[in-house]
Amino acid sequence: MKQVVQVRYFAGLREKIGCEGEEIKIDSRQIKLKKLIEIVVARHPEAKIALQNTAVAINLEVSDPAEASVTAGDEVAFLPPVGGGCDRKDGGQ
């Protein structure tokens, strides 16, 4: 059976990588999140720093790359820092 993880990119990271997401094949049913990030970085070396410093969610749960594992079929999202409004000194919303 094909073992894949669905990866998604957002905002500036999506623009840098040039796509909203992709399927990443994995060698076993489960791999460490850290390993998956290495695979993604190897595919997109131009986004290495951003990929390594971005929050990552597995199936909508923000996860710790040092601890978490990814299973075939999971959705892994790279989440750059969020926006929305500006600081209060500007009187923003």
Add this chain to the structure above:
Amino acid sequence: MEQQTLIKIYNEGEPIEVNELTEAITSEEMGAIVVFQGSVRARNRGQEVTHLSYEIYPRMLKKEARSIIAELRENYADESSLNVACGFRNGKVDPGEISTVIAAASPHREAAFKVCRQLLEEFKQNLPIWKKENYNNRSAWIEND
């Protein structure tokens, strides 16, 4: 009493239906409804903004928003009911258009005001919404600071 929670994402070109959101949380029990409407400024930090581009991770946004609302309800356990409705625009939004609506209803005004304000701050920090400001000849993703 069942408490209402409504979270809606409006795609490009769809204005937020503020009345629809507030009606969804109105009932005879609710003595106060506080509505926050955030709209796009034509100028920000001294620059003319042509439009904003929002990007949302919809399923995660709904999950996170529900979790934040549930946590807030625990802090206001004295209120018999706390209804919340929120609307978020996705995609291109022009100056003057409403980009975000947060409406909170409770039996008493104090809780409604506080909940609305707290939700706004929590949402800004935690929801997967990205915002890009577009100017005449460039654009920039804006981060929370």
